[in-house]
Amino acid sequence: MPAPPDAAARRSLVIAVAVIAAMTLLRIVYAGVVELRTDEAYYWTWSKESVLSFLDHPPMIAWFIRFGTAIFGDTTLGVRFGGIFAMLVTQLLLADIVRRVTHDMRAIVFAVLMPEAALYYGLLMSKVSPDIAMIPFAVAMIWSLVLMAQTGDGRWWLLAGLFAGLSLLAKFTAIMFAPAVLAFALVPDWRWRWLRSPYPYLAAVIAIVLFSPVLIWNAQHDWATFRFQLVRATANYDFSWRTLGDYIGLQFGLVGFVMLPVVLSGLTLTAWRGYRKREPVAILLSTAVLVPFLYFLWKSFTLRVGDTWPMFMWPVGFAAAAINIAVLTREGWPAWMIKSTIFWANTAVTTGIAFVVLVFLYYVAAPFNLLGKIDPIGGEAGYEQVVARVEAELEKTGATWVATTDYRTYAMMRWLLRDRVPVVEINERGRFQGFRDPGMDRIRDHAGIYVGRWPDNFAPLWETIPAKREPLEKVERRWRGLVMDTYALEKLTGWTPELSPPKDSPLFQWRVLADVTTSLRLVILLPQQIRRQI
Numbered sequence: 001m002p003a004p005p006d007a008a009a010r011r012s013l014v015i016a017v018a019v020i021a022a023m024t025l026l027r028i029v030y031a032g033v034v035e036l037r038t039d040e041a042y043y044w045t046w047s048k049e050s051v052l053s054f055l056d057h058p059p060m061i062a063w064f065i066r067f068g069t070a071i072f073g074d075t076t077l078g079v080r081f082g083g084i085f086a087m088l089v090t091q092l093l094l095a096d097i098v099r100r101v102t103h104d105m106r107a108i109v110f111a112v113l114m115p116e117a118a119l120y121y122g123l124l125m126s127k128v129s130p131d132i133a134m135i136p137f138a139v140a141m142i143w144s145l146v147l148m149a150q151t152g153d154g155r156w157w158l159l160a161g162l163f164a165g166l167s168l169l170a171k172f173t174a175i176m177f178a179p180a181v182l183a184f185a186l187v188p189d190w191r192w193r194w195l196r197s198p199y200p201y202l203a204a205v206i207a208i209v210l211f212s213p214v215l216i217w218n219a220q221h222d223w224a225t226f227r228f229q230l231v232r233a234t235a236n237y238d239f240s241w242r243t244l245g246d247y248i249g250l251q252f253g254l255v256g257f258v259m260l261p262v263v264l265s266g267l268t269l270t271a272w273r274g275y276r277k278r279e280p281v282a283i284l285l286s287t288a289v290l291v292p293f294l295y296f297l298w299k300s301f302t303l304r305v306g307d308t309w310p311m312f313m314w315p316v317g318f319a320a321a322a323i324n325i326a327v328l329t330r331e332g333w334p335a336w337m338i339k340s341t342i343f344w345a346n347t348a349v350t351t352g353i354a355f356v357v358l359v360f361l362y363y364v365a366a367p368f369n370l371l372g373k374i375d376p377i378g379g380e381a382g383y384e385q386v387v388a389r390v391e392a393e394l395e396k397t398g399a400t401w402v403a404t405t406d407y408r409t410y411a412m413m414r415w416l417l418r419d420r421v422p423v424v425e426i427n428e429r430g431r432f433q434g435f436r437d438p439g440m441d442r443i444r445d446h447a448g449i450y451v452g453r454w455p456d457n458f459a460p461l462w463e464t465i466p467a468k469r470e471p472l473e474k475v476e477r478r479w480r481g482l483v484m485d486t487y488a489l490e491k492l493t494g495w496t497p498e499l500s501p502p503k504d505s506p507l508f509q510w511r512v513l514a515d516v517t518t519s520l521r522l523v524i525l526l527p528q529q530i531r532r533q534i
Contacts, residue, residue, distance in 0.1 A: 009105035016109045019353070020091065023116045024084065026360055031080035031126040033364050037380045038408035040128040041415035044069075044079050048419075051434040053217035055224050055510065060133040060170035074418060083132040087125040090315055091115060093139045097146050097319045101281055102326035110345055111322035114263070117352025118318075120254040120311055123360055131311040134170035137163045138177060139315050142288060145184060149280045154199035161203025165210025172229060173312055176295065180288035188278045221433055222503070228510065237302040247300035250307050255314055256355070259348040263289075263314065265341075266321030273327070285320040289313045307376075321345070369480040378479040383412040386487050389475045390449055394421060397472075397491050399447040401439070405456050407431060409487075413451060426497045427461055428510045433500075443496060450490040457488040464506055467495030 036044070046054055046062035047069065053059050064082030072078030091112045098104075098111040115121035125132055141163035148156030160181075167174035185194045194200050208215075218225050252260050267286050274282025292313045296305050325345060328338050362370070363377055373379060390402060390413070401422040404410040410425040417423060422439035425432070450457070454474065462469070470491040477485045501507040 012105060012109045016112055019113060019116060020088075023122055023353070023356070024088065026357070027084050027087065027123060027126040028077065030123060030360055030364060031084060032075070032077040034076070034377065035381055035383075036076055036079060036412075036415060037127065037377065038411055040079060042407055042411035043128050043130075044074075045411055045414050047079075049435050051217065052213040053225065055221075055228055055431045055433070057130045057171060057225070058169045058211075058214045060166070061128065061130045064133045065128060080126045080128055083125045083128060086132050086136045087115070087121060089136040090121075090139050093136070093143045094315060094319050094322075097139075097143050098322050098326075100146060100150055101323050104326035107322045107326040110325060110349070111319055113349045113353075114259065114318035114322065115315060117349045117356065118255045118259055118314065119352075119356055119359060120314060122353065122356035124254070129308050129311075130171040131173075131308045134167050134174055134312050135315060137166040137170060138174055138312050141167060141177065142284065142316055142319075145181070145284055146281055149184075149284075154194075154197050157197075157199035157203040158206060161206035162210065164203070165207035168207065168211045169214065171312070173292070173309065176292040176313070177288050179291045180284050183287045184280050184284040187275065187283055188280045190280070217434075224430060224433070239301055243302065243304045244297075244300045247296060247305045250305070251310065254307065256348055256352040258344065259352050262341075262344050262348045263317040263321045264293075266324035267317055269324050269328075270320045273331075282320075282323075285316055285323070289317040289320065367480065369482050372482060373484055375479070378482070379484055380408075381479040382477040382484055383416060386451065386475050386477055387413065387416040389473065389489060390451055391417075393449050393472055393489055393491075397447060397449070399449045399491060401443045401446060401448040403448045403450045403492055403497065405450075405452050405459065405461065409451055409453065424497050424499070426465070427507045429499065429501055429505075429508045430503075430510045438499075440496075440499070445496065448492040450488075450492050452488050452490075454486040454488050457490060461506060465495065467492045 043061050044065055046059070047065035049062070051059070054062070064086070065079050068081030068085075069075075069078040072081055094111045094115070095108050098108050102108075115125075125135075141160050144156050144160035144163060148154065148160065164174065164177075164181075167177075185191060185200060214225065255263065267289050270282045271286035271290060273279060274284075274286055292310065296310055299305060325341055328341060369375060369378055371378070393399065394402075401424065402413050402417070404413060404423065404425050405427050407425055407428060410423060413423045419439075422442050424438055424443065449472070450469070470493070472489040472491055475487045475489060476483045477487065498505075498507065503509075
């Protein structure tokens with residue numbers, strides 16, 4: 001700060017630190033109490049492997065989980081600790097970006113409290129996903145470029161390249177910051193300086209070198225990850241108001257019903273200011289959010305945008321909105337507009353934090369189910385009941401291993417059994433290339449227990465598997481008194497799964513990222529008499 005903060009600024013800072021400490025404790029409790037979701041358990045299985053990359057995503061999330069479990073063991077807190085730590089790092093970076101641009105304590109406080117007031121971050125940064133691994137590195141890349149803009153020292157490009165490579169090692173969507181970086185370098189008057197400078201090109205080389213584990217793995221595996229992920233980017237479905245509404249509704253719900261308009265209005269003014277004056281930092285911040293936001297909006301006309309896909313961009317939006325609050329006063333905007341902007345920013349923070357706390361209490365303390373089967377947490381809870389029946393059948397039948405035909409079920413079996421029993425997904429083996437031996441000495445020539453969502457046990461896939469199947473029982477997965485799903489348990493004999501089937505085998509191929517549920521497709525394919533049973 002150019003001068004010591006006054007009493008009001010110090011009071012604001014103390015309040016902000018207290019809020020962050022309380023919300024961090026809230027996230028720690030949530031991480032330790034709420035059971036893992038299926039994708040989180042799936043990423044935990046990755047952390048047990050020593051491979052360069054994975055079919056679904058780059059490896060950074062596995063490293064985050066390995067970091068947390070090295071400290072807290074294979075617990076829910078251990079799996080999720082990386083996200084809690086990433087949130088604090090992100091807030092420090094946002095605070096420094098805003099401090100360097102504005103030297104305004106109120107703007108800094110807004111920058112660190114806005115993420116706390118958005119459900120995406122205030123609570124769900126403790127949910128494991130590749131996005132939470134990407135966010136601190138992506139924000140660090142932006143921070144490096146802000147430093148470069150302020151100092152004029154081209155060497156900051158090299159640090160930006162480092163963080164860009166680490167971002168790509170977390171998730172491919174980091175590439176969506178590329179238009180912002182290009183605009184930052186080429187739109188301001190300094191463009192010829194950077195076009196002639198070696199630093200931006202060296203930064204790109206550094207990013208590619210850091211990203212090379214993913215490139216090497218894919219070169220060895222027929223570019224599987226790129227083919228897997230490009231399905232969404234190239235999908236061309238019919239127009240749907242539902243998917244558009246889902247995207248807009250998710251942004252309001254996960255960023256904030258008041259926060260989203262506050263951030264978007266701040267971004268719009270920042271973009272107008274940046275491109276009109278060719279101001280590098282304003283161009284960088286606004287473009288980094290508006291380009292991916294509009295891209296996802298366009299894709300949502302025909303495709304459901306995942307709830308975590310836009311997660312990487314909003315922290316930069318918080319920085320832009322906080323900076324805008326300070327800049328409005330300096331630019332001489334009307335007093336009513338400045339007062340209104342501050343009022344709505346305050347409202348967004350206070351109501352947003354209250355909403356995050358209410359959601360936390362709902363999942364941690366409430367006994368009821370408000371959303372039914374569509375509840376995002378409850379919809380994937382209750383696997384302990386399934387595992388308890390599986391363990392009982394293992395003891396009763398003498399089976400020694402567990403088979404599944406769905407990676408979510410596989411992940412939850414692995415997580416809850418903690419590898420006391422070998423678990424194998426017998427199909428989609430393309431997901432497990434390079435994985436360690438799950439325990440074939442306990443699988444080969446031994447009976448197994450198949451666990452599958454009803455009606456996956458009637459899938460055409462079974463026509464290619466020569467195992468003898470003996471139905472055992474059905475198990476209901478419940479959450480807060482409501483049946484969320486039903487599972488079939490069967491005894492398998494006379495067959496040993498093949499861990500590395502040929503690439504043209506139906507047991508190797510992974511499911512396409514489709515727009516309809518697997519269960520619906522199976523029901524269409526099932527014989528009429530089985531459909532009547534369902």
